[in-house]
Amino acid sequence: MAEHAAAVAHQFDDAEQQRGAVELGIWIFLATEVMFFGGMFTAFTAYRWLYPEAFAHASRHLDVLLGGTNTVVLIGSSLTMVLAVHGAREGRRGLLLSCLALTMLLGGVFLGIKAVEWTHKWEDGLVPGLHFTLTGADAGPEELFFFLYFALTGVHALHLVIGIAVVGVILALAWRGDYTPAYHNPVEVTGLYWHFVDIVWIFLLPMLYLIGRHGA
Amino acid sequence: MAHSGPRLYVAVFAALVVLTVVTVAVSYVDLGPGSVVVALAIACSKASLVLLFFMHLRDSPGLTWLVAGGGFFWLAILIGLTMSDVMTRGWLPVAAP
Numbered sequence: 001m002a003e004h005a006a007a008v009a010h011q012f013d014d015a016e017q018q019r020g021a022v023e024l025g026i027w028i029f030l031a032t033e034v035m036f037f038g039g040m041f042t043a044f045t046a047y048r049w050l051y052p053e054a055f056a057h058a059s060r061h062l063d064v065l066l067g068g069t070n071t072v073v074l075i076g077s078s079l080t081m082v083l084a085v086h087g088a089r090e091g092r093r094g095l096l097l098s099c100l101a102l103t104m105l106l107g108g109v110f111l112g113i114k115a116v117e118w119t120h121k122w123e124d125g126l127v128p129g130l131h132f133t134l135t136g137a138d139a140g141p142e143e144l145f146f147f148l149y150f151a152l153t154g155v156h157a158l159h160l161v162i163g164i165a166v167v168g169v170i171l172a173l174a175w176r177g178d179y180t181p182a183y184h185n186p187v188e189v190t191g192l193y194w195h196f197v198d199i200v201w202i203f204l205l206p207m208l209y210l211i212g213r214h215g216a
Numbered sequence: 217m218a219h220s221g222p223r224l225y226v227a228v229f230a231a232l233v234v235l236t237v238v239t240v241a242v243s244y245v246d247l248g249p250g251s252v253v254v255a256l257a258i259a260c261s262k263a264s265l266v267l268l269f270f271m272h273l274r275d276s277p278g279l280t281w282l283v284a285g286g287g288f289f290w291l292a293i294l295i296g297l298t299m300s301d302v303m304t305r306g307w308l309p310v311a312a313p
Contacts, residue, residue, distance in 0.1 A: 020277070027280050029288030038291045045295055064240060071236045079229040082270045083222060195270045202262045205236070206255035210243035213310045214251065 006182035015182060023192075030196045037155070037200055044207060045146050047141065054141035056212020058134075061126055062149070063117060067209040070113045071201065072207070076200045077106035081167075085191040087173070089212045090183035096179070100171040103194065107164045114157055121146070149208055156204060159197045166190050220272065228269045235262050 012018040048055045080102040087095030125133030128147040132139075170190050173179070179187055239258040268274045270305060273284060 023276070024279060024283065031283055031290075034291050035294070038294050039289070042295050042298050046298055049299065049302055064243075068236060068240050072233055075229060075232045077235065078232075078266060078270050079225055082225050086220070086222060086225070127304045131266040192271055194232035195266050198270075199266050202266070203259050206239055206243070206259050210239065210255055211252070213243040214246040 007180075019188075020183055022189060026189045026192050030192065035197060037152075040148065040152050040155070041203070041207075044152070047144055047148070048211065051138070051141035051144070052212075054138035055145050057138060058142040058145035058149075059208065059210070059212045061121075061124065061146075062209045064209050064213065065119065066113055066117050067205055070110050071205050073106055073110045073113070074198050074201050077103050077110070078195050080106060081191050081194045084188055085184075088179050088187040089181055091181040093174075093177075096174050097171065100167055100174060104164050104167050104171070107160050107167070110163075111157060111160060114153065118150075118153075121150075152204055152208065156197065156200055159200070161195050163190075163197055166193070220275065224269060232262055232265055235265075252275050281304070 006067065008015050065092050080099045084096050084099035084103060087093070087097075087099060121127055121129060125131050126146050128143045128150070132143055132146070134142050167190060170186055173186065232248065235258050240256055242254055242258075245251075267284065273280065
């Protein structure tokens with residue numbers, strides 16, 4: 001047990017207690033993240049209620065193919081992330097390292113597709129405040145939709161950038177051989193964060209891309 | 217229930233992809249107010265799959281369920297009370313100041 005004991009910080013009785021504390025800590029952080037995104041989700045819900053036609057019309061400017069593809073890419077990255085955690089639990093170094101690398105790659109693909117979408121929005125004159133060219137009676141609420149679109153997808157993308165950086169650090173530490181089946185809490189915690197970012201996108205897809213689609 | 221492992225994870229991934237295709241396809245059908253209900257139901261199903269299997273909530277202690285549930289409970293308060301204001305503003309004939 002000597003190698004396990006080395007990984008237990010002095011304030012914990014044993015590795016099991018430490019693992020429980022780490023897990024509770026990240027879940028509490030994720031609960032605060034629910035509230036962080038919750039404010040914008042609430043604003044979206046309220047304004048969609050107030051301006052249903054304008055929001056449906058604005059939503060049709062988004063590219064469902066790119067949004068749907070990105071959803072599958074992000075779900076795929078969650079699969080590789082959970083397989084990396086599995087590799088850490090089983091002490092399978094090759095699986096852990098390759099799946100962490102794949103997770104970073106898929107996260108990068110998501111951001112790339114997102115960048116393409118944002119570029120299209122700029123070219124179409126759909127960026128509130130800077131380059132917004134829609135006119136007509138509903139232009140105000142439509143600008144509001146795109147403000148929320150950029151705020152939500154922007155903050156989500158920022159979470160993904162942070163996630164990719166953290167997975168990169170974990171990958172380097174795993175490469176160095178820091179993690180064993182007895183101690184790999186950082187891999188588990190990183191996985192939980194990554195899956196949370198996936199869940200946020202699971203709700204953003206219908207909210208932003210799919211409302212009012214049938215009216216097109 | 218099946219033990220957590222690659223086979224289960226791939227099955228969950230496949231279910232998530234199928235649900236994504238379904239929610240996109242259904243969005244092109246006019247279900248009236250039902251469109252929002254179906255879209256949200258599918259999103260909640262997908263989120264539950266991620267929570268239970270990828271985030272291993274089903275293997276987690278009650279305290280973790282409490283914290284996770286607490287996050288969504290407070291979100292429900294945030295959205296519920298806000299919408300109870302926004303959705304009922306037209307009910308009383310009060311002139312704008």
